[in-house]
Amino acid sequence: MNLTCTKQQLVEAVSNVQRAVSSKSSVPALEGILLKAREGEIFLCGYDLELGITTAIEASVEETGAVILNARLFSDIVRRLPADTVQLTTDEKDVTTIHSGNSEFSIAGIPAAEYPELPVVTDESSIALSHTMMKGMIRQTIFAVAESDAKPIHTGTLFEIGEGVVRLVSVDGYRLAIREEKAADAVEAMNFVVPGKSLGEVLKLLSDDEESKVSLQVGRRHILFNIGRYTLISRLLEGEFLDYRAAIPASASMEVICKTRDFIESVERVSLLITDRMKSPIRCVFDTDEISLSCSTAIGRASDQFTARVSGDPVEIGFNNRFLLDALRNTEGDEVRIQLNGPLSPMKILPREGDAFLFLVLPVRL
Known part of the structure; x- marks a missing residue:
């Protein structure tokens, strides 16, 4: 050579x-x-x-x-x-x-x-999506992929493609993230699960160019992502993915509209007293036109509040601060719509309008 x-x-x-x-x-x-x-x-x-x-x-x-x-x-x-x-x-x-x-x-x-031979993807189905769409969809769901392999299938993200829609779903037992986009091309229906590690690498290779396309070629056991000059091949995960539709509350007794940045900053402030050794849930009280947050650890106590448009019965509910922050930081938009159904039902986080994404965060008993 x-x-x-x-x-x-x-x-x-x-x-x-x-x-x-x-x-x-x-x-x-x-x-x-x-x-x-x-x-x-x-x-x-x-x-x-x-x-x-x-x-x-x-x-x-x-x-x-x-x-x-x-x-x-x-x-x-x-x-x-x-x-x-x-x-x-x-x-x-x-x-x-x-x-x-x-x-x-x-x-x-x-x-x-x-050197071992790379797998060959045969009998594949394919779909092409823009770099920006794929990047946004992965970014908004990868945070909810399970880190432990107690259920290996949940260490990946479910792709549901069909009826003109591409949907990505991640779940880890404490939260759920769903991101949906319309697919311009008419593609055959297919479901498959891509490991979170592989999607993390896809994310690094994607650009911010709306014109560029990433093509996905899906075989029986492997998937191929063609991204510019790069080709990424990954095995697919096998197993039974959670019936996530059954986990989403059908109704809500309270709906809240608030500024995303206000909620993030408030959670960050009260989280200053929470450490790996001093764990404690954040207590959230949703009341008329106001959300109050507080937490108490061996270090001390903290409380904070901010204004929001709240409609429905007051709710007092506890959350893991990291899970709550992960969901809020991955919303796109200045405002979010939050739906609650009592202190033991998961919090549903949606865009201000529409349903491009849906995040569920399970509560912690206070």
């Missing part, structure tokens, strides 16, 4: 692909990045048997070839190279020389034949 490419493109490609590489594996090849010199380009791949990220950048290739290089070491080297161009050469023993300006490194590589 013998090629020359620009440092900037190489650094960006390596840092993105590296995120799919195993940090610790019994298979040394999985701790590396696969590099393939092809005609006019260099192909890079990171894969940890569950998530794979690939890309290709322009290169002047004198000799084709392939090698696996330790991801952490290769990334550290290319980021610190002094010149704008980088030359990579590999000999018959896979020793790779990295040359840039006055710097030169020779590092031991691993034969490319030892």
Whole structure:
């Protein structure tokens, strides 16, 4: 292998692909990045048997070839190279020389034949969405993905596609997040669950360009996201996802309209007395034209209040401060609509108008 490419493109490609590489594996090849010199380009791949990220950048290739290089070491080297161009050469023993300006490194590589093959997505269904739509939908649901794998299916987000609608649903036993958008294309109905870790990487690759499209190709066991020059492949989660519709309260005895920023800042203030060691729920009292918040820990007591438009019977209810903040911070809009049904029923958070998103936060007994 013998090629020359620009440092900037190489650094960006390596840092993105590296995120799919195993940090610790019994298979040394999985701790590396696969590099393939092809005609006019260099192909890079990171894969940890569950998530794979690939890309290709322009290169002047004198000799084709392939090698696996330790991801952490290769990334550290290319980021610190002094010149704008980088030359990579590999000999018959896979020793790779990295040359840039006055710097030169020779590092031991691993034969490319030892790299596992990426899954192939066949019999796929596909849909294309704008980068901004996909980014917003993932951002507004990923916070409610379960972190523990007591129910592995809930460590992912459910995609429901059909009838001109794309819906994402995340649930972790304490809260629920639903985000819905109209799909411009008529697509066949499909349901699948993508791991939260994979969606976190998709989020980092998406741009803020409304014109750019991300295409999703869904197979039986894997999904492929094509994002610009990057391809991300992830396994799909299997199992029975929660019947989330049954968890949403059908009616509400109280409805509140309030400024999102006022609610967030009030929760943040009373949360100053809550620490990992000093846990305590936040007591919320929804009364006529006012929401009062308070909390009490071994450190002391705090209370705060702000104005809101409240209609219905007064409610006193407790919440985990972090879960409440996560939901409020992921609303889009200056105002939110909150629906309550007594102190033991979950809080429903909706947009001021419409139903583009729905967040449920379960209460804590006071």
